[in-house]
Amino acid sequence: MNRSRSSQPPVPRVTRSAGSRLTELAERLDSGPGPYGKQRRKQTDSALAQDLSQMSMSGQDTLNNSSPSASAVKSSSRGGLASVARLVKLGRCKNVVVVAGAGVSTASGIPDFRTPGTGLYANLEKYNIPYPEAIFNIDYFSNDPQPFFSLAKALYPGSHRPNYIHYFIRMLHHKGLLLRVYTQNIDGLERLCGIPDDKLVEAHGSFATAACHLCYTAYPAEEAKQAIMNDKLPICTFCAATVKPDVVFFGEDLPQRYFLNTQDFPKADLLIIMGTSLQIEPFASLVNTIRSTVPRLLLNRNAVGPFEKVPLRRADHMELGDLEETVRRFAEMLGWNDDIEDLMRSQETLSLPTLISSPLSVDQTSCQSRGTPAGTETSRSRAGGQRGASSGSEETDSETDSKSSASSSQST
Numbered sequence: 001m002n003r004s005r006s007s008q009p010p011v012p013r014v015t016r017s018a019g020s021r022l023t024e025l026a027e028r029l030d031s032g033p034g035p036y037g038k039q040r041r042k043q044t045d046s047a048l049a050q051d052l053s054q055m056s057m058s059g060q061d062t063l064n065n066s067s068p069s070a071s072a073v074k075s076s077s078r079g080g081l082a083s084v085a086r087l088v089k090l091g092r093c094k095n096v097v098v099v100a101g102a103g104v105s106t107a108s109g110i111p112d113f114r115t116p117g118t119g120l121y122a123n124l125e126k127y128n129i130p131y132p133e134a135i136f137n138i139d140y141f142s143n144d145p146q147p148f149f150s151l152a153k154a155l156y157p158g159s160h161r162p163n164y165i166h167y168f169i170r171m172l173h174h175k176g177l178l179l180r181v182y183t184q185n186i187d188g189l190e191r192l193c194g195i196p197d198d199k200l201v202e203a204h205g206s207f208a209t210a211a212c213h214l215c216y217t218a219y220p221a222e223e224a225k226q227a228i229m230n231d232k233l234p235i236c237t238f239c240a241a242t243v244k245p246d247v248v249f250f251g252e253d254l255p256q257r258y259f260l261n262t263q264d265f266p267k268a269d270l271l272i273i274m275g276t277s278l279q280i281e282p283f284a285s286l287v288n289t290i291r292s293t294v295p296r297l298l299l300n301r302n303a304v305g306p307f308e309k310v311p312l313r314r315a316d317h318m319e320l321g322d323l324e325e326t327v328r329r330f331a332e333m334l335g336w337n338d339d340i341e342d343l344m345r346s347q348e349t350l351s352l353p354t355l356i357s358s359p360l361s362v363d364q365t366s367c368q369s370r371g372t373p374a375g376t377e378t379s380r381s382r383a384g385g386q387r388g389a390s391s392g393s394e395e396t397d398s399e400t401d402s403k404s405s406a407s408s409s410q411s412t
């Protein structure tokens, strides 16, 4: 984790915050003095019409979405998935970046934040907190850690399994197409399904490590888990403050690995955004840092972020509806479904490791320089799918990468 300590060299700091600057950003882009703003103002009616005809969206759930943007785009339904599948099959997408959120894991039985009715935010009464975000607010935690620890008991990895969507992402890696997956999820399911550490950025941290929330002294993650599960407070051996899992709270710095985005996004040739409301900054604005000609595919129940505005950017596609169902259709179009099913079956016969006892090769402090250079990935078959499961990564996919990660994994 990127902790501010005086003994460390200065590192870039980005702090997690609730709320989105997207609207403000979009408005500046639309009307501001920059080249994009000018371009938008100059757009003729026919150019707009062309944009609209190129706009790619489908999915019935928009019918339930009353926002003006949703009703505008639903009249221009074209196969967003099919267009992107075609690009992939043509070999035009070899550096795919995936941006993921809690919607990826709802099919594994983990509620997201914001889905009305089922989301965690709609079910927080029992935690007795003044506002939903308080549960992930570091100052609130400092004062009263109990609400978070109650929630943590339900969220701790172990009882949930990766689903088809996680394995689809892993299949992107198998095919040699995955540049990186940036996930906001803290459930560790990307790692459990075998996506190698070096392909993964857990932008909001995970339960795999723990540290004092005040002085950041590392604390054994398993001991922290045992204490939390038994309704005891894990206490820092150095300063006696409360220890917490290295989940990034509002007001805390994001892991150093997050900064891989400055290398990855300029290089990406396809961005797939799945299962996120794009409400949490700075993560949400990542999707705006991709080159404007690069296709962005949103797979979600509803339009979010820049996809709420019409007209969509001409390289934008979205497919609205249930994510697992959509990803299955996408995989069918790509001809990957059987491979994914086989992979899942082979993994299901294994006992998945607990994240905490796995080698912590996702070192959130020192990984910025050890990401795999794009293009060094080779496409391999799924034959080695079993081997990596003990560490949550697949050696066959990327043996060298996994080893280099493991060798530099121990600091926090």
Ligand code: CNA
Pocket (backbone or CB within 6 Å): 100, 101, 102, 103, 104, 105, 106, 107, 110, 111, 112, 113, 114, 115, 119, 120, 184, 185, 186, 187, 188, 204, 274, 275, 276, 277, 278, 279, 280, 299, 300, 301, 302, 304, 321, 322, 323, 324
């Ligand atoms: P969110 O704000 O709850 O948004 C989730 C999005 O996914 C929403 O737009 C939903 O409509 C959509 N969605 C949910 N289920 C489905 C589905 N089955 N099919 C299609 N779309 C679906 O969550 P975000 O990830 O955007 O917010 C970031 C927070 C959530 C991060 O800080 C996480 O730590 C936090 N979170 C993580 C988990 C997890 O690790 N599994 C669970 C809950 C919250």
